[in-house]
Amino acid sequence: MGTAFVNCDETIERLYSYLDGELTDDRRREIAQHLDLCGPCVHAFGFEAELRKVIANRCRDHVPDALIDRVASALKEEQIHPQG
Numbered sequence: 618m619g620t621a622f623v624n625c626d627e628t629i630e631r632l633y634s635y636l637d638g639e640l641t642d643d644r645r646r647e648i649a650q651h652l653d654l655c656g657p658c659v660h661a662f663g664f665e666a667e668l669r670k671v672i673a674n675r676c677r678d679h680v681p682d683a684l685i686d687r688v689a690s691a692l693k694e695e696q697i698h699p700q701g
């Protein structure tokens with residue numbers, strides 16, 4: 618296992634910020650580099666990205682605000698209390 622790039626746990630944690638557009642260009646580059654090399658993280662990233670898209674596009678019409686709040690809270694919890 619190479620260690621030249623950020624590890625999976627760090628990548629997953631940063632995905633949330635990445636999706637929120639809160640990361641610096643350097644951090645984005647690190648994550649993008651990791652995603653190029655790590656299949657599992659690509660899946661995780663894809664899932665989160667899809668979730669955000671669903672929330673952004675569809676949920677506005679079909680899902681109660683309470684559910685959107687719950688998802689947003691869950692994602693924030695992940696950031697506040699990262700595993701490991």
Ligand SMILES: [Zn+2]
Binds near residue numbers: 628
């Ligand atoms: Zn990974």
